[in-house]
Amino acid sequence: MLEVGELRSGYGRLEILQGVTLQVAPGTIVGVIGPNGAGKSTLLKTVFGYLSPFGGRITLEDQSLIGLRPDQILRLGTGFVAQAGGLFADMTVHENLLLGGYALRSSREARAAVDELYARFPLFAARRRQPAGSLSGGEQRILAVARALAVRPRLLLLDEPSAALAPRFIADVYDTIRALNGGGIAMLIVEQNVEAILAVAHRVFVLDLGRNAFDGTPAELRASDRIRRLYLGEDEG
């Protein structure tokens, strides 16, 4: 459903991505890993329209995303969850979820979508009046994912969903990701936590210095001594 071809992108004149190619098939989880500075977040920001690419292709179900703003890309069925969640910390849980449904046609539809989210995530129904910033780190991350579901996306882009979380919260977040994927939502997940992403991904891309360094299944990645040594920090043998 998502095709990225020979993508070049960056900040100002600094080219971070130097010809990255990847695909996300419907209903699958694709993980992108690699060392710091490899261009993982730049990739997601370019796909979602925060950054204008220098060259290459990005298509969602054969429609080009290049030149579109993030709000337009969202309306095509793609949600984005930022690295730190991107919650509006001073607003309540309820207001955050309502904003998640902003792109729906009416306030009534947005309220109905929020009610569905409360049924799916009862924790947030009980805390609806609480400022989002007062939730625990793991709850905030799950709230950010829940909020992105309000518009029923077919593809979710997640930027390091486990960043800065304690291990027990990482498990909660990835349980949520697995459950959502079970419901048919495709995901492109950029992640530093290699073990967490390998446990859920159907396919993995490794980026290094803005280029593709590996493309295969988690099993193939684990079987590649070179990749394990270079990118997973494991010793040979």
Added chain:
Amino acid sequence: MLESLAEFAIQGIVLGGLYALFAVGLTLIFGVLDVINVAHGEFFAIGGYLAFAAIVVLHWPGAAGVAGAAVGTFLLGLGVYPLLLAPLKRRLGARPRGPLYLVLTLGLSTFLQSSLLAAAGGDYLRVPPYAGGVLDLSFTAVSHQRLLVLVVSIVLLGGLFLFLRFHREGLAVRAVAQNPDAAQAMGINLPRVFALTLALGVGLAGAGGALMAPLFNVYPTVGFPLTIKAFAITILGGMGNLAGALVASFLISLAEAFSVMLIPSEWQNAIAFAVMIVMLLLRPSGLLGGGGRR
């Protein structure tokens, strides 16, 4: 003595309503767009001129004239972002931009003053009071016109706060103020919210100009001193903090009103700036802290 205190308090509260209308709009624009709108006072003047045109020239009823002036200023404000700020933003990209926007709105301020001067001349124009008579409180009397300014200011500000708190577009405005990138990920169209916010902010100034037209004369530079004073109020309340701007408006207006008892009236206008300088030295984030984007 007590009667004088009560009289000054009432004067201060009435003036505070006007300051709040003006400063809350300026603060809203800063909080959402990160732009200090130096041309804010010129929209106050435009509101006064539109009220003059509607009421004196076209003989509209006062309420329709004020409403028309507020709507007219709002509509003019809708054009400011797409025609002026957005093209500059596109050209600048991600480079630091604050000072350039300041100069741009300063240019707009001068342009609008010159345009008003060319279109309407430099004469002081008078608009008849919308409400005659006075309210006799035994210790002092307040004109109905001043009370009207206060009541309408409270209604407009209440409406703005309700809009921001409960309306879908108001939530979007608050979301953009907090985190524009995350707001875009919600499907919020940033240019649309920026244009709406600017229009709301200057629309409030226009409403203020129309309301005050019978009390101040209308002339091209009538709003400029208010802009400068609103900067002091904004800093006192906390840059981008709407509640702070509201509180600071009444603090400054009351301080100005009571200062007459202690210092010569020539110093009255300096009060706001003295408070601003002290606040900058002691607590630069303002009384209630900055409310703009993180």
